[in-house]
Amino acid sequence: xxxSTNVKALPVCESCPVKECFVKECNVEWLxxxxxxxxxxxxxKGDNIIYEGQAVHGMYFIYSxxxxxxxxxxxxxxxxxxxxxxxxxLGHMGYSGEFYPIGASALEDSGICxxxxxxxxNAFMNNPKFxxxxxxxxxxxxxxxxxxxxxxxxxxxxxxxxxxLILLNNAFGKTIQNNKxxxxxxxxxxxxxxxxxNPEQAIRALSDFKKQGLIGISxxxxxxxxxxxxxxxxxxxxxxxxxxxx
Amino acid sequence: xxxSTNVKALPVCESCPVKECFVKECNVEWLxxxxxxxxxxxxxKGDNIIYEGQAVHGMYFIYSxxxxxxxxxxxxxxxxxxxxxxxxxLGHMGYSGEFYPIGASALEDSGICxxxxxxxxNAFMNNPKFxxxxxxxxxxxxxxxxxxxxxxxxxxxxxxxxxxLILLNNAFGKTIQNNKxxxxxxxxxxxxxxxxxNPEQAIRALSDFKKQGLIGISxxxxxxxxxxxxxxxxxxxxxxxxxxxx
DNA sequence: CGTGCTTTTGAATAGTATCAAGGCCGGTGG
DNA sequence: CCACCGGCCTTGATACTATTCAAAAGCACG
Numbered sequence: 001x002x003x004s005t006n007v008k009a010l011p012v013c014e015s016c017p018v019k020e021c022f023v024k025e026c027n028v029e030w031l032x033x034x035x036x037x038x039x040x041x042x043x044x045k046g047d048n049i050i051y052e053g054q055a056v057h058g059m060y061f062i063y064s065x066x067x068x069x070x071x072x073x074x075x076x077x078x079x080x081x082x083x084x085x086x087x088x089x090l091g092h093m094g095y096s097g098e099f100y101p102i103g104a105s106a107l108e109d110s111g112i113c114x115x116x117x118x119x120x121x122n123a124f125m126n127n128p129k130f131x132x133x134x135x136x137x138x139x140x141x142x143x144x145x146x147x148x149x150x151x152x153x154x155x156x157x158x159x160x161x162x163x164x165l166i167l168l169n170n171a172f173g174k175t176i177q178n179n180k181x182x183x184x185x186x187x188x189x190x191x192x193x194x195x196x197x198n199p200e201q202a203i204r205a206l207s208d209f210k211k212q213g214l215i216g217i218s219x220x221x222x223x224x225x226x227x228x229x230x231x232x233x234x235x236x237x238x239x240x241x242x243x244x245x246x
Numbered sequence: 247x248x249x250s251t252n253v254k255a256l257p258v259c260e261s262c263p264v265k266e267c268f269v270k271e272c273n274v275e276w277l278x279x280x281x282x283x284x285x286x287x288x289x290x291k292g293d294n295i296i297y298e299g300q301a302v303h304g305m306y307f308i309y310s311x312x313x314x315x316x317x318x319x320x321x322x323x324x325x326x327x328x329x330x331x332x333x334x335x336l337g338h339m340g341y342s343g344e345f346y347p348i349g350a351s352a353l354e355d356s357g358i359c360x361x362x363x364x365x366x367x368n369a370f371m372n373n374p375k376f377x378x379x380x381x382x383x384x385x386x387x388x389x390x391x392x393x394x395x396x397x398x399x400x401x402x403x404x405x406x407x408x409x410x411l412i413l414l415n416n417a418f419g420k421t422i423q424n425n426k427x428x429x430x431x432x433x434x435x436x437x438x439x440x441x442x443x444n445p446e447q448a449i450r451a452l453s454d455f456k457k458q459g460l461i462g463i464s465x466x467x468x469x470x471x472x473x474x475x476x477x478x479x480x481x482x483x484x485x486x487x488x489x490x491x492x
Numbered sequence: 493c494g495t496g497c498t499t500t501t502g503a504a505t506a507g508t509a510t511c512a513a514g515g516c517c518g519g520t521g522g
Numbered sequence: 523c524c525a526c527c528g529g530c531c532t533t534g535a536t537a538c539t540a541t542t543c544a545a546a547a548g549c550a551c552g
Contacts, residue, residue, distance in 0.1 A: 069392070071392060071393060071395075071396045073396065073400045073482065073483055074482030074483065077400055079395060079396035079399050079400065081392040081395055081396070082392065092382075092385040092386075092388075092389070093381075093382060093385065101389055101392075101393055101484075102389065102392060102393075121378075124374060124377075124378050124381075125374045125375070125378070126374070128370060128371045128372070128374050128377060129371070131370075131374060131377040131378055131381055132367075132370050132371070132377055134381050135339075135370075135377055135380050135381035135384060136338075136339060138381060138384035138385045138388055139338040139339065139384045140338075141388050142338075142384055142387050142388045142391060143338070143347055143348065145388060145391045145392055145395060146315070146317060146327040146328070146347075146348060146391055147317060147347055147348075148395060149317075149325060149327055149391060149394060149395045149398060149442075150317045150319065150325035150327070152395060152398045152399045152442075153325050153398045153442030154319045154323055154325065154442070156539080156540095157539080157540070187498070187499090188498075188499065188500090189498085196395075196398075196399030196400070197540085197541095198540085198541070198542085199498090199499080199500095200499095200500085200501085200540095200541080200542085201540070201541080203499065203500060203501090204500090204501090207500085219549085236319065236320035237319055237320065238347075402507080402508095403507085403508070433530070433531090434530075434531065434532090435530090443508085443509090444508090444509065444510085445530095445531085446509080446510085446531095446532080446533085447508075447509080449531065449532060449533085450532090450533085453532080453533095465517080465531095
């Protein structure tokens with residue numbers, strides 16, 4: 001799914017190939033309306049899509065690519081709080097005067113559609129199923145985040161890394177020859193930012209897992225060779241693991 | 247707001263005194279419908295409202311009282327992920343076969359209204375503003391939880407306790423003679439479960455804050471004597487603190 | 493073929509969790 | 523009314539884990 005930087009190549013909603021996009025729940029009239037009024041921007045790997053502290057004007061829908069959502073601490077410590085891909089959303093409707101407490105940046109070249117608050121509000125009022133599915137999405141993300149919160153508070157470093165690998169696999173996993181491949185190239189620090197630890201610990205944990213044969217690493221490519229054993233490591237924290245990892 | 251255990255005293259929605267309740271966004275026809283079909287249960291302090299692993303059948307609306315939402319680890323470690331009071335909601339709509347990954351229990355005697363999935367779905371489809379506000383609520387809770395996640399990953403013990411106190415004040419705070427009183431009686435372990443630490447550390451941090459004159463403690467009553475200095479402790483983690491604490 | 497960044501490893505340091513024991517308070521029953 | 527009991531609170535010492543600092547090696551880029 002190659003995205004041109006040319007703005008004239010703006011994808012129209014009614015014939016958009018992204019089937020999972022929530023906008024698809026709107027009726028045709030509104031699909032056209034949204035498609036005509038939205039803006040579309042191509043981001044390169046590493047680009048910021050949302051800056052922390054930026055004013056909220058509307059909502060972002062990921063057309064193509066992969067994105068991470070993060071919040072900064074006071075030095076260069078960051079916490080990656082969410083991973084999202086094509087079909088998912090970023091940001092949120094906000095009352096005027098609100099600002100983003102989180103930032104978002106592209107993990108690979110990505111195309112993002114943006115819809116303004118007012119139009120969005122009208123779309124919500126006229127497409128109940130659209131609103132409903134978005135509500136369900138937020139509700140599910142909230143539960144997932146609540147669960148991860150417990151993990152960050154209670155897990156050991158090794159468990160946090162196992163958890164981060166599972167999370168990455170759920171978000172960007174790809175099955176190749178019975179192995180699960182994490183289909184995104186991340187620095188060690190970026191993995192550490194997901195797990196909530198520092199890069200040195202991430203490295204130590206990853207090489208430990210590699211020694212045990214649980215994973216394979218070659219530079220930035222990670223393969224989960226024994227997915228089930230990784231799950232076993234964190235199972236005690238997820239009594240209802242089927243809820244999250246289905 | 248005293249709540250009788252008598253089920254016949256079921257509060258009707260159209261004349262319910264809880265102004266903040268999301269249901270109030272429905273039109274009168276639906277208010278009546280919901281009021282007639284909902285169930286109402288009184289819980290005593292300490293009672294479980296939602297059990298972890300329980301099947302999802304509908305949504306809970308807090309009529310009166312105070313509630314904490316938590317997830318368990320593998321021994322008796324728990325993480326309190328959310329605090330809620332009158333007017334807020336618990337649980338979520340869920341597809342059939344879903345289970346609650348979190349539990350909820352009453353921090354004081356509480357009255358809870360419960361509405362079943364199917365009725366709720368129909369209410370959503372016919373009351374766009376109701377759905378919209380619920381979506382906004384989840385969206386806001388998600389952002390708050392994402393922010394807390396960072397805190398649990400990066401803060402020191404002292405900072406975590408300061409954060410927990412601020413959170414408690416936001417949820418259950420009461421201003422009395424220019425002092426902020428946390429209007430709920432919690433054990434030290436319960437405070438520790440919010441902060442994501444153990445009871446001993448919570449005690450050490452609290453007595454330290456007391457020595458510094460930031461707070462006052464008498465048994466289970468906590469007063470924030472120097473709120474601003476508590477905020478200063480955690481400010482580095484919240485660049486846009488006005489978003490969360492307004 | 494250098495230069496700069498990421499990755500990796502090791503050792504010292506700081507912080508946190510655990511364990512154990514005593515004190516305090518509230519409730520209960522004599 | 524008082525003494526006892528049990529649970530919660532508090533404190534100290536210890537063991538453990540994680541963080542930080544420093545330095546070297548590897549890789550990618552020009």
